[in-house]
Amino acid sequence: MKRKMFYLIIGLFLSANLFGEEIIIEKLTEKIFKVYYHRGSYTTNMVVSYGEDGLLLIDTGQAEEAEDVRNAILEKWNCLPDIIINTHEHIDHTGGNNVYGKEPLIIADALVRRNLTSGNYVFDEFPDYSLPQINFSDSMTLYFNGEQIKLMSLHGSHSANDILVWFKKSNILCIGDIAYNGYFPSYEDPKGVLEFSPIVQELYNMIPENILMVPGHYDNLKKEDLTVFKKMLDTTINLVLTEYKKGKTKDEIIGLKLLKDWESYGKGYFSTNLWIEAIIMSQEAENNKKLYLDELYKVYKSGDLNKIEAKYYELKNNSYDEYFWIDGILASVGQKLIQKKQYEAAIVFLNLERKEYPNSLYAYLDFYLLGKAYAGLGDYQLALENFRNGLKLSPDSKRIKEEIKKLEN
Ligand SMILES: [Zn+2]
The missing domain is CATH 3.60.15.10 (Ribonuclease Z/Hydroxyacylglutathione hydrolase-like)
Structure with a gap:
């Protein structure tokens, strides 16, 4: 889980x-x-x-x-x-x-x-x-x-x-x-x-x-x-669990297109495939893993941004089983810090996300956020560079195109 x-x-x-x-x-x-x-x-x-x-x-x-x-x-x-x-x-x-x-x-x-x-x-x-x-x-x-x-x-x-x-x-x-x-x-x-x-x-x-x-x-x-x-x-839970109990994997179950009659239900925040994954995860054993954010927050509040990365690796190396290690957590902190105009701190978290999860599905968003942070600091050159890197990964991203247009004008 x-x-x-x-x-x-x-x-x-x-x-x-x-x-x-x-x-x-x-x-x-x-x-x-x-x-x-x-x-x-x-x-x-x-x-x-x-x-x-x-x-x-x-x-x-x-x-x-x-x-x-x-x-x-x-x-x-x-x-x-x-x-x-x-x-x-x-x-x-x-x-x-x-x-x-x-x-x-x-x-x-x-x-x-x-x-x-x-x-x-x-x-x-x-x-x-x-x-x-x-x-x-x-x-x-x-x-x-x-x-x-x-x-x-x-x-x-x-x-x-x-x-x-x-x-x-x-x-x-x-x-x-x-x-x-x-x-x-x-x-x-x-x-x-x-x-x-x-x-x-x-x-x-x-x-x-x-x-x-x-x-x-x-x-x-x-x-x-x-x-x-x-x-x-x-109905959807029953359909998915029937296949799951036969020993089918998540990808096999998704491949069966079991929920095709409910496609329209997946057009909101939660897609059909995520719902299938959720149903499968309901069967998996519980664990008590937590987020490492409380620990990193203490370091952030101490004001020494250079220590954040060291703390992250200390937790990862010494207490791996206690915490969740998934992409997006560090980037979501970056996003929150950008909202608070804490651009330098945001860049620390976003760079760490990039370093840990260079091939994340959300890598284009990491670049987008890095672009926003550098733009916030007034470094338009680096901002543009990051936005362009993001656009390479997600060529249709409207929000990245808009940022690039703003900076090029
Ligand atoms: Zn809610």
């Missing part, structure tokens, strides 16, 4: 930098609105309740878009959130927590606060005020803008801290990433793959007929859409 958390890291890394699209505010009722922006086929949904008590915001989106979302809220309602609820810890739902300052009260499952300060998120550097102040572990009830809002934990499929947020009077339910409308689910831990179906059933049994569900991504769902989603889960 080497690839636990892999998609979380790489997937977000791959979809990043497509920001700048329009923010859409869609009215669901007099008081409840869906707020989202497009990133290709992958949209992140947020929900606003606005009324006499103020503004409540469910999820805050990716860090890159957070300022735009904040401005859109300010423009539409002339105020900022009093309360923020995070449906779970993932960075595309919590990444904007910090742009609202110290004012809003943040509510989430009890695991979110702890998790946002370590591992995968350590280089995101969540300031203390952007971490949930109200932490619950089972359920809680809020009264806001004239209605009862029920928060309920429903853990274990998409993440270990998923919650539902139910506006009882409006009959609108925010379900985070527990179910999608017409797409394969995404997950953090392969063990969660088999949990989607029972959890979706539990959700189905809990809700009335005429409810409207807003997922964390893609289109809203009605109750009957859960039946379709569950059927897809049960």
Whole structure:
């Protein structure tokens, strides 16, 4: 299970930098609105309740878009959130927590606060005020803008801290990433793959007929859409596991094109082949490997960038079995540091990624990020060189072409 958390890291890394699209505010009722922006086929949904008590915001989106979302809220309602609820810890739902300052009260499952300060998120550097102040572990009830809002934990499929947020009077339910409308689910831990179906059933049994569900991504769902989603889960999992249990390998199973009837489900964040791989990984033995980022973060904070590479190899040589060693982790740190304008540190991580994984599928993105970092430092020559190297590996990359055009003019 080497690839636990892999998609979380790489997937977000791959979809990043497509920001700048329009923010859409869609009215669901007099008081409840869906707020989202497009990133290709992958949209992140947020929900606003606005009324006499103020503004409540469910999820805050990716860090890159957070300022735009904040401005859109300010423009539409002339105020900022009093309360923020995070449906779970993932960075595309919590990444904007910090742009609202110290004012809003943040509510989430009890695991979110702890998790946002370590591992995968350590280089995101969540300031203390952007971490949930109200932490619950089972359920809680809020009264806001004239209605009862029920928060309920429903853990274990998409993440270990998923919650539902139910506006009882409006009959609108925010379900985070527990179910999608017409797409394969995404997950953090392969063990969660088999949990989607029972959890979706539990959700189905809990809700009335005429409810409207807003997922964390893609289109809203009605109750009957859960039946379709569950059927897809049960059928695709059964098809893949039947072959797996006959001893077929991942590549052989992919070659069988078993999921051809569900091709359209693979057009979002999670492709059909990744879903097949996820189902297979759900069968593999558990291990307790972790990310080495906490260790590298300490060195980064000590200010001595020259020691980062030495620390990395110290961990790799002495504690190899304790950690995940996969491509994309170092590059994702580079990307976060570029966002913080820490260009020199970003280059250290990106060069290490290049050195360790020169033939990674994502090598063109490493060059792209190196180009961004050198451009940030004002070294346009090296920036151009890196962008051109990236373009050689990915000749159709729109974002790299745009960067080259900018620098050549
Ligand atoms: Zn998520």
